[in-house]
Amino acid sequence: VNSNLHKKAYFLSRRGLQELDIIFKPFVEERFEALSDKDKLSFLDLLQKDDVDLIDWLLNGTPVPEDFNNIATQIKLYLNHEEK
Template sequence: MAQFDDTAKRRIRFQTRRGLLELDIVLKRFMAEEFEQLSDEELALFVDILALEDQEFLAIVNQYEPSPRADFEPLLQRIRNAKA
């Protein structure tokens, strides 16, 4: 299991800057509300989620498309809840 130090967390924060305004807004709220509470396991999943293309990521967050991985769903739900 990866250990996420401050440098790794800064890289993740940078990766949340996306090309779609809607995704930026959702992620900004999630980062403010939830990011610091994420475990290393959740951070690893978040990195995998951030690897998705913007359009796919937004469609999954908005539940227009199903998640490509079942283990993403709890974290995606936290992202969705932060956007409300």
């Protein structure tokens, strides 16, 4: 089951927008397996959202809906760590 979730996450992370591909593809490759099952499902739900919303939430500082707070925080921490 977990390998199916990983495959689905990898497939959905390929957005076609460079800004999001730079975020999601490495996150899936490096961090997805370490997420809790709840966070994996939250991540998959997040990937179902519109690209514009994802950019706003993850890059532009727009408040993230409560359902995605935890996974968005993990993604942002990952991004901050990778930039150093």
